[in-house]
Amino acid sequence: MISEFKNYIRNCAEKFGAKADSYILRDNTEISFNTKTPGAYLGLVEFEEGNSGVYHDFSFVVFPSDEEMHSLIVTLGIGSQGFKNDYSLASYPGLRRLFKKVTNENGYCKTDFSDIESSLPKKFLDLIESDYLKKSIIKYKDVLPACQIVNEPFGEEGKKIIEAFIAAYAKLRDWPSNKDHRKAVSEALEPFLETETIDDTEEVKNLLNERKYIVLQGPPGTGKTRTAKNVAEKIGAKTFFTQFHAETSFSDFIFGIRPDTANEELRYKENLGSFSEALKYAVEHNKEKVILIIDEINRANLSNVLGPIFYLFEHKMDVSNVEIEIAPNFKVKKLPENFSVISTMNTADRSLAVVDFALRRRFAWYTMKPKIIKSRNFFNEDFIKIQEIFNWYASSTELNLQPGQGYFIAESEDEMKNRIRYEIFPLIKEYLQEGLLSNAKEEFNNYFSTRINLSLFE
Structure with missing residues (x-):
């Protein structure tokens, strides 16, 4: 069963754009289960960390309850050695927002993903029915910023949760490199990212x-x-x-x-x-x-x-x-x-x-928040790109700066380019000059350079 699950994880990772040198699939389950030592896990670890031993930074980790995997916990984990390259990534508000959306009432997200000292709350640990699984999680309780219990991992809902976690990790690692990869990630995350349409x-x-x-x-x-x-x-x-x-x-x-x-x-x-x-x-x-x-x-x-x-x-x-x-x-x-x-x-x-x-x-x-509107004059792709940058890099306070849907209504492509050039571009430039959204400056610059051939830093 574990061998089958490893192939499933590997296939998901490749579907979302992972290449052979993108990750290492670690597996210590055989040793842990044979010695009855808590801590059995399967994990997608950064390639440079190697096949064994302690490691750093973010990984996608699955903790199974037993060899038949009757239940498991999927997590975004941090290597027990802490951060080497991912500390700045951990500070991006969008990372927590993303994993918060793919967890439900049987999951938990830390308020600070760079925190490797605070333990998982008792309320979450009490939800874990398997004693072995609970002991495994407690062993790594300080370095699991996002966790989700999956009681039927091979059922339809269980697979949705697992794939959403891998898709979120793929997004974190920037694996998608073509349209098919990005579509696969979007489809895996879509059921969790849907927001209620409010009149x-x-x-x-x-x-x-x-x-x-x-x-x-x-x-x-x-x-x-x-x-x-x-x-x-x-x-x-x-x-x-x-x-x-x-x-x-x-x-x-x-x-x-x-x-x-x-x-x-x-x-x-x-x-x-x-x-x-x-x-x-x-x-x-x-x-x-x-x-x-x-x-x-x-x-x-x-x-x-x-x-x-x-x-x-x-x-x-x-x-x-x-x-x-x-x-x-x-x-x-x-x-x-x-x-x-x-x-x-x-x-x-x-x-x-x-x-x-x-x-x-x-x-x-x-x-009132910026939202997609149904109109032939609404430039959806521009809105989504700006929204993605804000969602990933903006603090809770900075989200209040995101240009609303009114900025993305135009009668033609030329009019929309002018709106970007003479309205959105100066607005974002002003934000950056005031020290706001500084983590997003390269993303914004890339968007404007590609879209209207203007640089924020000339």
């Missing part, structure tokens, strides 16, 4: 019914403003729109006075801000739904802009004995039920201050 408009509409005050946050080009407008249209609301900027003030948003330029003499007239206009309309038309859309809410000094109305943004405020003056002869104790606010916030705008925690409590926060 943002519908999700936000439902959330609005529950919370009333929402902030749509996400990178540029993810359709935040468009979604806000679509929600308002879908529920048939009267829409008011404003966009914040650094100079937006209380008098712009709530109430102030302005010079009356139509008169020859200097006179001032009252000015209702966009919030007050929307609120007054909602009070006077209490049977009609009203939505105020605030674009780029985090661009203004919110404490100065909101003033005392900050108090009113409580979505479950039933009774209030505090009356807030919005404008002369216009006071409210609470915001009317037919009045809602949808705001947008660009998470890639690094020059802006962190939003006040008190404001965060008063609003619901809905994150």
Whole structure:
């Protein structure tokens, strides 16, 4: 059975692009099982590590429960000698993201793949039914950043998991060298990488019914403003729109006075801000739904802009004995039920201050992410290439910088090249100049050099 399984692993590796000098298939199972010593394993190890002895760096390792392989654990392992060449690879966030997706409730991923000191958690070890297998895993417990229990390794689901782990390892080792190899890797990983298709408009509409005050946050080009407008249209609301900027003030948003330029003499007239206009309309038309859309809410000094109305943004405020003056002869104790606010916030705008925690409590926060859209004008390959670079190299914070799907819509190939040249290329160059995504600079440079014949470093 073990001999058959070794051939299966070898065939998978070759299908994913491994060549004879890409790896060594180690097997210590015969010795371990004969001596009843825990630690029997089969492993795809870097070629330079040799056929025996201790080794370094990442490997694909299978720990069987017995010679018949009734159950096993597939892992991304690290040689007991630690890191020699793979330490920088271990720091790439995409490596953990990839293996996290190919593990399920019977698996475990470390939060830091460069960590070779922390042990596997008891919760995972308790899932292992075979005593021998548990002892084998404990023997290497510090150097197994990703593990997955497979109770029926020769069943359809078991083979899917095993092949996905080998495909992920092939991706790590950059084995695929042609279209067939890349297709095989993609097909093996696809069942684990599929993400649920979410209708943002519908999700936000439902959330609005529950919370009333929402902030749509996400990178540029993810359709935040468009979604806000679509929600308002879908529920048939009267829409008011404003966009914040650094100079937006209380008098712009709530109430102030302005010079009356139509008169020859200097006179001032009252000015209702966009919030007050929307609120007054909602009070006077209490049977009609009203939505105020605030674009780029985090661009203004919110404490100065909101003033005392900050108090009113409580979505479950039933009774209030505090009356807030919005404008002369216009006071409210609470915001009317037919009045809602949808705001947008660009998470890639690094020059802006962190939003006040008190404001965060008063609003619901809905994150919009870059996604593939079905349109003949959507340049899917460019989107996927940029997304792959971000997924592999970007930290959790840097993921907020990924250009959204709006950047990849064009009427023609020439228009798309211009969008890359004059929009995406300058954006990525700015990120790199600010010290962001530094690990990805060569990948980005290769993409731009190939796609539009421009280098980031000229």
